[in-house]
Amino acid sequence: MEHSFIDKYSERDSFLHRLDPRTKIISFLGFIVVIVLTPPHNFSIFAQYALIITALIILSYIPLLFILKRVLLVIPFVITIILFIPFFKQGQTVLTLNLYLLKLRITYEGLLISWNVLSKAVYSVILLTLLTSTTRFTVLLKGLEVLKVPKALLILVSFMYRYLFVLIDEAERMQRARNARWFGGYIIRQIKLLGNMIALLFIRSYERSERVYLSMRSRGFDGNIRLMHNLKLNLQDAGFIIIILLLIILVWDE
Amino acid sequence: MSSLITIKDLSFKYPDSDLVLEGINLDIKKGDSVGIIGPNGAGKSTLLLHLNATLIGKTGEITIDGISINRHNLKTIRQKVGMVFQNPDDQLFMATVFDDIAFGLLNVGIEELQIKERITSILAHFGLSGFEGKSPHHLSLGEKKKIALAGILVMNPEILVLDEPTISLDPRARREFIELIHNIPGTKIIAGHDLDMIQKLTQRTVIMNKGKIIAHGPTQEIIQNQQLLFANRLI
Numbered sequence: 001m002e003h004s005f006i007d008k009y010s011e012r013d014s015f016l017h018r019l020d021p022r023t024k025i026i027s028f029l030g031f032i033v034v035i036v037l038t039p040p041h042n043f044s045i046f047a048q049y050a051l052i053i054t055a056l057i058i059l060s061y062i063p064l065l066f067i068l069k070r071v072l073l074v075i076p077f078v079i080t081i082i083l084f085i086p087f088f089k090q091g092q093t094v095l096t097l098n099l100y101l102l103k104l105r106i107t108y109e110g111l112l113i114s115w116n117v118l119s120k121a122v123y124s125v126i127l128l129t130l131l132t133s134t135t136r137f138t139v140l141l142k143g144l145e146v147l148k149v150p151k152a153l154l155i156l157v158s159f160m161y162r163y164l165f166v167l168i169d170e171a172e173r174m175q176r177a178r179n180a181r182w183f184g185g186y187i188i189r190q191i192k193l194l195g196n197m198i199a200l201l202f203i204r205s206y207e208r209s210e211r212v213y214l215s216m217r218s219r220g221f222d223g224n225i226r227l228m229h230n231l232k233l234n235l236q237d238a239g240f241i242i243i244i245l246l247l248i249i250l251v252w253d254e
Numbered sequence: 255m256s257s258l259i260t261i262k263d264l265s266f267k268y269p270d271s272d273l274v275l276e277g278i279n280l281d282i283k284k285g286d287s288v289g290i291i292g293p294n295g296a297g298k299s300t301l302l303l304h305l306n307a308t309l310i311g312k313t314g315e316i317t318i319d320g321i322s323i324n325r326h327n328l329k330t331i332r333q334k335v336g337m338v339f340q341n342p343d344d345q346l347f348m349a350t351v352f353d354d355i356a357f358g359l360l361n362v363g364i365e366e367l368q369i370k371e372r373i374t375s376i377l378a379h380f381g382l383s384g385f386e387g388k389s390p391h392h393l394s395l396g397e398k399k400k401i402a403l404a405g406i407l408v409m410n411p412e413i414l415v416l417d418e419p420t421i422s423l424d425p426r427a428r429r430e431f432i433e434l435i436h437n438i439p440g441t442k443i444i445a446g447h448d449l450d451m452i453q454k455l456t457q458r459t460v461i462m463n464k465g466k467i468i469a470h471g472p473t474q475e476i477i478q479n480q481q482l483l484f485a486n487r488l489i
Contacts, residue, residue, distance in 0.1 A: 136387070137349070138349040138350045138353070138387070138389065141349065158348065158349045159347065161349050161389075162346075162347060162348065162349050162389070162390065162391070163347075165391040166343055166391065208343075208344060211339065211341070211344040212344050212345075212347045214303070214308050214339070214344075215337075215339050215344055215345045215347065216347065216357075217308060217328075217332075218306050218308050218332055218337045218339075219332070219357055219358035219361060219405070219406070219409070220329060220332050220333065220358055220361035220362055221357075221361055222329070222361065224361075226357075226360035226361060227353070227360070228353075228356060228360060228366050228369065230370075
């Protein structure tokens with residue numbers, strides 16, 4: 001069975017795909033930091049960021065719909081913040097709502113904070129989506145490794161990436177086996193069954209981890225993780241970083 | 255010729271079980287291909303895990319190429335004995351084929367340039383050129399098994415240990431895999447209950463049942479002894 005929803009579009013060939021992962025990690029994360037540090041009332045700067053991001057999306061050949069779907073994933077978390085803040089922040093009143101005994105005031109300062117959270121969250125997610133979907137997951141990990149992210153953390157993520165699909169397959173097989181002998185029943189029974197399946201999946205993963213460890217040891221694993229990479233920086237990478245840097249300086253210069 | 259592997263009076267039990275291995279004695283000569291057959295739960299896999307010191311028995315002694323296995327020479331032993339596990343999903347734990355084959359080589363401390371050369375040549379030998387960047391979960395079972403074998407062979411072990419190598423392969427993949435193993439020179443120890451495979455790949459065969467060695471002899475003789483096979487749940 002094939003799953004590839006983590007880095008679905010990473011096999012495409014575009015300018016962004018061809019860049020070294022380090023270039024992308026540094027410039028995208030740098031860009032995110034700059035965006036987060038931008039004062040929220042500078043609307044024109046945000047508009048110009050949007051232009052740069054649009055240009056990046058066009059360069060990446062990633063379908064817009066896919067990016068929007070990813071943005072939707074974080075919206076629920078952001079919504080809970082931006083819906084309540086306008087009512088609680090003290091300041092200049094924009095609008096007053098009368099709900100029987102309850103009198104709610106929306107303030108300008110509150111709205112500004114909401115805008116701040118929403119715009120920065122959306123921009124950041126778009127950039128991260130671009131980063132992860134123009135880079136193969138394994139290559140991304142290599143890039144992070146060269147950038148001195150702790151190896152233990154990376155190997156953990158790499159194991160997750162490797163075995164996530166094995167686990168999903170196992171869960172799907174279990175579900176099919178259940179459906180084949182399932183003739184309806186009360187919701188309580190269904191939940192109990194689900195609990196059993198989750199526990200079984202856990203035990204199987206645990207046992208698998210022991211077997212994996214045996215096979216690691218039998219190939220000389222002694223607790224030190226050793227990785228190798230063949231990443232190369234070239235002119236394109238330098239060019240990309242310089243252009244992003246220039247654009248950001250231009251935007252801020254006004 | 256002297257023995258390459260000597261097992262003397264080996265017994266083993268897991269923390270929560272009865273004896274899984276009981277008084278195993280076995281001599282294997284250099285260049286021999288030995289089959290280990292037996293029903294499920296006979297202790298075949300447990301015995302194999304002792305050969306490269308993944309498990310170390312409570313009693314008994316295993317000598318490999320004159321070196322007695324103990325906790326201090328694990329690295330030497332594991333370089334001499336390459337172990338291919340039954341389920342390739344347990345063995346291919348790295349995110350790409352290249353990283354997986356490189357894993358053992360890096361642990362042994364081989365130079366990066368040489369690692370690349372070795373990986374390119376072994377993949378070409380297995381007919382899997384260009385698989386370096388692939389993720390194991392995108393491969394077929396036959397391909398996974400070949401990569402798992404490649405990851406061991408690339409370390410040039412003196413002894414190759416295979417646990418049920420042909421299990422759940424389709425006929426074509428099975429035949430190809432048997433041929434691949436057949437063409438590997440050196441000492442091989444192969445466990446399984448695929449009698450046809452054992453017959454094709456080994457000269458000597460050991461029958462195990464309930465943790466003990468029941469019979470040991472030339473493969474042809476053992477395979478033709480229908481009574482013996484039947485008594486040990488092999489037909």
